[in-house]
Amino acid sequence: MCICVNCDLLEVCSVYQTIENLHSVSSTNIKNVTFEPRKSQIAININSRESNIKHEWDVIFCDSFSLNINKYNGQ
Numbered sequence: 001m002c003i004c005v006n007c008d009l010l011e012v013c014s015v016y017q018t019i020e021n022l023h024s025v026s027s028t029n030i031k032n033v034t035f036e037p038r039k040s041q042i043a044i045n046i047n048s049r050e051s052n053i054k055h056e057w058d059v060i061f062c063d064s065f066s067l068n069i070n071k072y073n074g075q
Helices: 014-022
Strands: 041-049 052-061
Touching: 014 052
Parallel strands: none
Antiparallel strands: 041 052
């Protein structure tokens, strides 16, 4: 699971914006991307079933992570 959903910097983070773009998700929560996080690590999982290939990108570590467990819920 991507740790970004619990980060207080989610709305302004360039790495989160990139992950959202890779997931082809348009988010109204993204504001002006002004923050470049330090030492982010992204895990990429590739799952293939028959002729279908699915990619999953998750930030698993970030030096800039700032815990806010309600951030993704908009609370």
